[in-house]
Amino acid sequence: MVGIRGLILGIETSCDETAAAVVERGERTLSSVVASQISTHVRYGGVVPELASREHLRAIVPVVRAALEQAQVTLGDLDAIAVTSGPGLAGALLVGITYAKALAFANSLPLIGVNHLEGHIHAVLLREREQRRTEPAGEEAALALVVSGGHTHLYLAEPGEGTWRYRLIGRTVDDAAGEAYDKVAKLLGLGYPGGPWIDALAAFGDPQAVPFSFAQVKRKAHLTGKTPRTKAQKTAPTAKLNPRFLFSFSGIKTAVLRYVELHGMRAEAAARAKRLFGRERAERQAPVRPPQTRDEALAFCPQPTLDLLASFQSAVVGDLIKKTLAAAESLGAARIFVTGGVAANRELRTRFTAEAERRGVRIAFPTPALSTDNAAMIAAAAWPRLLAREFAPAALTADPSLALG
Numbered sequence: 001m002v003g004i005r006g007l008i009l010g011i012e013t014s015c016d017e018t019a020a021a022v023v024e025r026g027e028r029t030l031s032s033v034v035a036s037q038i039s040t041h042v043r044y045g046g047v048v049p050e051l052a053s054r055e056h057l058r059a060i061v062p063v064v065r066a067a068l069e070q071a072q073v074t075l076g077d078l079d080a081i082a083v084t085s086g087p088g089l090a091g092a093l094l095v096g097i098t099y100a101k102a103l104a105f106a107n108s109l110p111l112i113g114v115n116h117l118e119g120h121i122h123a124v125l126l127r128e129r130e131q132r133r134t135e136p137a138g139e140e141a142a143l144a145l146v147v148s149g150g151h152t153h154l155y156l157a158e159p160g161e162g163t164w165r166y167r168l169i170g171r172t173v174d175d176a177a178g179e180a181y182d183k184v185a186k187l188l189g190l191g192y193p194g195g196p197w198i199d200a201l202a203a204f205g206d207p208q209a210v211p212f213s214f215a216q217v218k219r220k221a222h223l224t225g226k227t228p229r230t231k232a233q234k235t236a237p238t239a240k241l242n243p244r245f246l247f248s249f250s251g252i253k254t255a256v257l258r259y260v261e262l263h264g265m266r267a268e269a270a271a272r273a274k275r276l277f278g279r280e281r282a283e284r285q286a287p288v289r290p291p292q293t294r295d296e297a298l299a300f301c302p303q304p305t306l307d308l309l310a311s312f313q314s315a316v317v318g319d320l321i322k323k324t325l326a327a328a329e330s331l332g333a334a335r336i337f338v339t340g341g342v343a344a345n346r347e348l349r350t351r352f353t354a355e356a357e358r359r360g361v362r363i364a365f366p367t368p369a370l371s372t373d374n375a376a377m378i379a380a381a382a383w384p385r386l387l388a389r390e391f392a393p394a395a396l397t398a399d400p401s402l403a404l405g
């Protein structure tokens with residue numbers, strides 16, 4: 001393997017981005033192309049799985065072609081093809097897997113299946129290697145918070161013999177943090193995905209205005225010892241996890257909903273949408289066209305809404321920081337990775353960095369562009385597997401609830 005150039009084409013189609021990238025030896029991004037489906041899903045205020053699969057089918061060929069062209073390589077130059085095999089939407093994953101298999105077969109290339117969550121962790125390693133802060137041989141363990149639209153999971157990531165090993169330390173027992181961002185934004189008539197909107201608007205509100213709080217998550221006593229019911233419970237049961245490292249975001253989502261109803265903010269938002277954007281959606285009182293620019297969003301949100309958004313974000317960020325640092329301390333982890341879509345959030349980055357520094361823990365994030373879904377992270381995660389010759393079986397298929405560790 002020493003003699004090879006180490007060029008891996010990564011393909012990622014687990015949710016609503018069709019992405020392809022070429023990465024050399026897990027450390028140099030030659031191209032990273034992401035075709036977002038936001039315009040397709042925005043009118044529904046969330047991802048519609050059937051539409052996602054259709055859009056992936058439409059985009060996969062041009063996206064892969066663009067990634068190869070931008071990297072100035074041909075299929076013949078590649079050493080392997082890597083593809084996300086789960087977790088994610090079954091139909092969406094299958095588009096990437098089927099195309100990757102066909103490309104690998106036609107070009108006699110090995111195929112590597114990558115767990116999407118491992119990809120997010122490698123987005124940080126890719127950045128570190130690109131910045132040459134770490135020589136691959138000297139890589140050390142990190143506590144990784146993967147915080148996205150589908151996950152809020154804490155893993156201890158340790159370099160092993162060639163490939164990395166992961167141990168689940170904590171996770172959400174209900175919604176992911178990004179899901180809470182998206183739902184709160186939707187409730188207030190803001191666009192999808194909601195995270196970037198709340199990120200942009202929270203700076204204009206008072207984070208102390210609404211006192212949200214997070215208590216330690218209690219395991220549901222009545223479920224102890226029973227067969228797990230949800231997919232998340234099956235793939236990552238909470239019974240063996242320390243309750244201090246469990247997250248829950250459905251409570252704050254409901255608290256925001258109650259606050260909004262109590263203060264008549266939803267009806268107000270609908271009336272303002274009608275006034276500002278002319279139309280109103282029939283089935284729900286959200287605007288057909290949410291604000292499109294930050295200035296439009298600022299005109300759309302009165303001060304109490306900005307205060308609510310700031311308070312929501314401040315509470316969520318505070319909870320993520322508190323539990324992650326507590327876990328790092330209890331495990332003796334000297335460094336923390338924060339990755340996934342929500343890791344693009346500016347308040348989260350600033351406060352996490354300050355708090356980690358205060359406690360003498362090193363912290364690293366991917367670039368904001370590599371925080372959200374992309375294929376460079378998939379190609380980067382595949383490099384140690386190529387070295388270890390861990391290839392996907394011919395029967396590789398989509399695993400929507402694939403667990404890590």
Ligand code: KG4
Nearest residue numbers: 148149150178193195199341342345372373
């Ligand atoms: O990692 P990602 O692209 O897809 C999943 O694997 O889920 O994460 C998408 C999530 C969405 O919930 C989106 O609202 C959130 O990440 N997000 C943000 C920001 N950018 C994206 N949340 C807060 N602040 C942001 N700047």
Ligand code: ZN
Nearest residue numbers: 148341372373
């Ligand atoms: Zn993701």
